[in-house]
Amino acid sequence: MSGLFLTVEGIDGAGKSSFIGWIERRLRAKGADVVVTREPGGTAVGEELRRLILSFEIDPVTEALLVFAARKEHLVRVVVPALERGACVVCDRFTDATFAYQGAGRGVDTGWLAQLEIWVQAKLQPDCTILFDLPVALARHRSAAARIPDRFEAQQEAFFERVRECYLLRAARDPGRFRIIDAAQSMTQIEAQLEAIDLLR
Ligand SMILES: Nc1ncnc2c1ncn2[C@@H]1O[C@H](COP(=O)(O)OP(=O)(O)O)[C@@H](O)[C@H]1O
Ligand SMILES: [Mg+2]
8 A cells, every 4th residue: 555544643632633634734735645534433334333432321342343343444435445546544533542542541451452453454554643642631621612522521530541641652662653742832833843743744
């Protein structure tokens, strides 16, 4: 596959959605064919699964299975075809979020998640993952000012501390793939941090 698979991660309120448009414009300015998408979602069935995941109190393992079901559909219909034609795929959340939210946050066994990852993705991994990192209290403050919390955003602070720690641990273990953004900074400073990322220069 000749395209570029770029994922954007971070806890709720970190600034992912705010900067995806900037990343898209930057890649387009470099002449790339860009596909912006999100998980769970990105397909008709995936968006329906997202609605279910966000609307109902469900068992954590059920939740993980639904996330991976949406992911398979997304990979087959959107991500892999785009990468095969050489496009840049920019995805708001991917499997790191499953390890962080369903694994560290909700307590689903990491070994099971790793098996599902292999089953659904085989060897496909993002080429680059931009992690928006900031203290949980600041992220909560930002999203509380912005919108009514969804089922995840309504979780306790300790849940997001576990999610954040898991993201940072995964980034530390895979420094070649991750780029960490200090998301506590101002919008202008974050643009400067993004501009310094090799793939976006
Ligand atoms: N660097 C920043 N400084 C101040 N506010 C920000 C910053 N980044 C994002 N925000 C605001 O915080 C809120 C949550 O950002 P959002 O992009 O929706 O986060 P996410 O998609 O990661 O949940 C939005 O209202 C956004 O305008
Ligand atoms: Mg968002």
